[in-house]
Amino acid sequence: MRNRLRDLRERHEWSQGDLAGHLDVSRQTVNAIETGKYDPSLPLAFRIAKLFRQPIESIFEPEKD
Amino acid sequence: MNVTQWWQEWSSNRPVNRRYLREFWPPMLAYVVLVFFVFPVVDVVASPVLKAVLCVAPVIPILFVMRAGVRVIRDSDEFQRRVHLEAIAISAMGVGTAYFALGFLVFAKLVAVPAGLVLVMILPMLSAGYGVSLAFVLRHYR
Numbered sequence: 001m002r003n004r005l006r007d008l009r010e011r012h013e014w015s016q017g018d019l020a021g022h023l024d025v026s027r028q029t030v031n032a033i034e035t036g037k038y039d040p041s042l043p044l045a046f047r048i049a050k051l052f053r054q055p056i057e058s059i060f061e062p063e064k065d
Numbered sequence: 066m067n068v069t070q071w072w073q074e075w076s077s078n079r080p081v082n083r084r085y086l087r088e089f090w091p092p093m094l095a096y097v098v099l100v101f102f103v104f105p106v107v108d109v110v111a112s113p114v115l116k117a118v119l120c121v122a123p124v125i126p127i128l129f130v131m132r133a134g135v136r137v138i139r140d141s142d143e144f145q146r147r148v149h150l151e152a153i154a155i156s157a158m159g160v161g162t163a164y165f166a167l168g169f170l171v172f173a174k175l176v177a178v179p180a181g182l183v184l185v186m187i188l189p190m191l192s193a194g195y196g197v198s199l200a201f202v203l204r205h206y207r
Contacts, residue, residue: 026079028206029144037206038144 003060006034008052022051068200081140088133092126099123127188144206151202156194160187
C-alpha cells in the first residue's frame with residue numbers, strides 16, 4: 001500500500017511525534033506507515049483520513065502490479 | 066532504529082509504556098529478593114508443605130510481571146503490538162525448537178542435563194529470545 005502521509009504531515013508542519021499525538025499512536029507507528037513498512041488497520045486509516053479531512057482513498061492506494 | 070533507541074523512546078513516550086515500567090519493576094525486585102533470600106532456605110526446612118510453598122514463592126511475583134506484560138501488549142498501539150507479538154512468536158519457536166532438539170539428545174543419552182535447571186531456564190530463555198528477536202523484527206521495519 002502506498003500512502004501520502006508524510007506529504008500531508010509536512011504540509012501541516014507537524015513532526016512525526018506531533019502526528020502520533022493527534023492519532024494516539026507511537027512515533028514509531030507513524031514512521032512505519034510513512035515508510036510503507038506497515039499498513040494501518042482500517043480504523044486507524046479512517047482516523048488518519050478524518051484528521052486530514054480527506055477521503056481515505058486519496059491518502060492510501062494499493063501498489064500497482 | 067536499534068533496540069536501545071527503540072527502548073528509550075518506547076519507555077518514555079506513552080502512558081501505557083510508563084505504566085508497564087511501574088508495574089514491572091516492583092514484582093521483579095520481589096522476585097530477586099525471593100530467589101536470593103528465601104529460596105535458599107528450602108534446604109534447611111523440614112516440612113514438605115513449607116518447602117513446596119518456599120519453592121513456588123518466586124513464581125508469585127512473576128505472575129505480576131506476566132500481567133504487566135499482557136497489559137502493555139493489549140494496550141499498545143497496533144504497530145507496537147505487532148512488533149511485540151512477532152518477537153514473542155520468533156522467540157517461542159526458537160526456544161521450543163532448541164528444547165525439542167535437546168530432548169532428543171537426552172533421549173539418546175548423548176547429553177545429561179539436570180531436569181530442574183532445564184525447566185527453570187525456559188522462561189529466562191524465552192525472555193532473552195524475545196530481546197534478540199526484537200532486534201531482528203525492528204530491523205525488518207526500519
